Amino acid sequence: MSLLQISRLDEILETATNLFKSKGYVGTSMRDLADAVGMEAGSLYSHVDSKDELLQHICFTIAGRFNKEIDLVLSVTNCSTSEKLESAINGHVKVITEDINATSVFWNEWKYLPEPHHSELSKLQVVYEHKFRSILDEGVNSGEFKIADTTFTTMGILSSLNGLQKWRTYSMPPEDLGSAFAALFIKGIKN
Amino acid sequence: MSLLQISRLDEILETATNLFKSKGYVGTSMRDLADAVGMEAGSLYSHVDSKDELLQHICFTIAGRFNKEIDLVLSVTNCSTSEKLESAINGHVKVITEDINATSVFWNEWKYLPEPHHSELSKLQVVYEHKFRSILDEGVNSGEFKIADTTFTTMGILSSLNGLQKWRTYSMPPEDLGSAFAALFIKGIKN
DNA sequence: CCTACCGATCGGTAGG
DNA sequence: CCTACCGATCGGTAGG
Numbered sequence: 281m282s283l284l285q286i287s288r289l290d291e292i293l294e295t296a297t298n299l300f301k302s303k304g305y306v307g308t309s310m311r312d313l314a315d316a317v318g319m320e321a322g323s324l325y326s327h328v329d330s331k332d333e334l335l336q337h338i339c340f341t342i343a344g345r346f347n348k349e350i351d352l353v354l355s356v357t358n359c360s361t362s363e364k365l366e367s368a369i370n371g372h373v374k375v376i377t378e379d380i381n382a383t384s385v386f387w388n389e390w391k392y393l394p395e396p397h398h399s400e401l402s403k404l405q406v407v408y409e410h411k412f413r414s415i416l417d418e419g420v421n422s423g424e425f426k427i428a429d430t431t432f433t434t435m436g437i438l439s440s441l442n443g444l445q446k447w448r449t450y451s452m453p454p455e456d457l458g459s460a461f462a463a464l465f466i467k468g469i470k471n
Numbered sequence: 472m473s474l475l476q477i478s479r480l481d482e483i484l485e486t487a488t489n490l491f492k493s494k495g496y497v498g499t500s501m502r503d504l505a506d507a508v509g510m511e512a513g514s515l516y517s518h519v520d521s522k523d524e525l526l527q528h529i530c531f532t533i534a535g536r537f538n539k540e541i542d543l544v545l546s547v548t549n550c551s552t553s554e555k556l557e558s559a560i561n562g563h564v565k566v567i568t569e570d571i572n573a574t575s576v577f578w579n580e581w582k583y584l585p586e587p588h589h590s591e592l593s594k595l596q597v598v599y600e601h602k603f604r605s606i607l608d609e610g611v612n613s614g615e616f617k618i619a620d621t622t623f624t625t626m627g628i629l630s631s632l633n634g635l636q637k638w639r640t641y642s643m644p645p646e647d648l649g650s651a652f653a654a655l656f657i658k659g660i661k662n
Numbered sequence: 663c664c665t666a667c668c669g670a671t672c673g674g675t676a677g678g
Numbered sequence: 679c680c681t682a683c684c685g686a687t688c689g690g691t692a693g694g
Contacts, residue, residue: 306497307583310689322691323663331689362661387637388579392498416660426662429651431642436655439634440627446578447630451622460620464627468659469610470553471617501673513675514679522673 361419370458561649
């Protein structure tokens with residue numbers, strides 16, 4: 281029983297995520313959040329220390345998931361670089377689609393994090409991009425890929441995937457999106 | 472002289488754009504804006520009717536530029552579809568890089584527009600995406616492109632370009648970005 | 663978890 | 679374009 285039970289704090293975090301996504305972090309008041317979970321504004325502070333803390337938790341949870349996924353991909357050795365890239369893209373898409381609200385907050389609201397959290401998260405993002413780029417570099421070195429500027433291509437691919445959080449609808453099941461992105465970037469659209 | 476003169480309203484709009492970009496629309500107060508242009512908060516209202524109006528102006532200006540660029544591309548007939556796609560990508564990138572702050576506000580803050588403006592802008596975005604997709608459809612019909620899902624590919628390409636507003640740095644001059652994106656999507660990275 | 667409240671700040675207005 | 683101000687709301691706290 282208790283393993284399946286959702287704690288009050290978890291409920292507050294999930295509700296905050298939904299509100300931050302739809303109204304923005306600054307546009308969501310602690311009273312909005314209190315109303316949504318069914319308590320008074322002041323009572324929230326027996327569960328969390330501050331509004332900032334909620335945003336911190338959401339952003340670092342998502343950043344952690346992104347880095348965990350890419351580390352998993354980089355630890356595999358017996359596969360082609362194309363397969364590795366497809367795995368990395370699939371992992372990235374999985375993090376986004378499995379919690380679209382939290383990912384949305386992560387990307388659109390992290391600028392409101394106070395220091396030192398803002399700088400810490402920025403570093404995590406840079407580390408992630410470097411890991412992702414290392415796959416492209418590996419493919420260039422092995423002759424499997426032809427890429428003039430791996431930094432540009434890394435950002436181009438990641439931007440495309442991250443845009444998912446703003447799509448109104450998907451034209452395919454979420455689990456197919458990763459492979460579709462991989463095919464687009466690896467083969468291109470030229471016949 | 473007067474043709475080169477920047478009106479007080481233009482100065483307010485440009486300053487508001489910069490503030491909305493860095494602090495967000497909700498996170499920017501009319502007092503922040505007043506300080507930045509060197510007047511008192513109440514005085515702003517002799518130039519604008521409301522805070523909303525500033526956001527409206529920024530968002531609809533950018534949406535107008537995007538649609539103007541794509542209409543220009545669609546009016547050209549004597550070129551291949553690949554060339555047409557590259558032109559569309561170049562036009563899109565041009566709008567972004569020529570006014571990165573305004574484009575950033577357009578994408579990240581338009582959700583705060585009150586109705587009916589929010590719905591109007593949403594329609595403009597859908598119209599733009601349809602126009603862009605028509606280029607891909609044309610390429611598929613002529614056999615020039617091989618695309619399983621043009622809706623997906625349209626969103627994938629546009630998401631990638633729109634991500635530009637969040638890039639910390641460019642690894643190439645802004646005017647080269649469009650062609651680099653076009654090459655990435657048309658040819659892919661496979662050697 | 664509630665009641666009652668704090669000082670600060672919000673978008674916007676009246677009158678000059 | 680300024681001064682002075684409006685009611686509303688903000689994040690957060692004290693005491694129970």
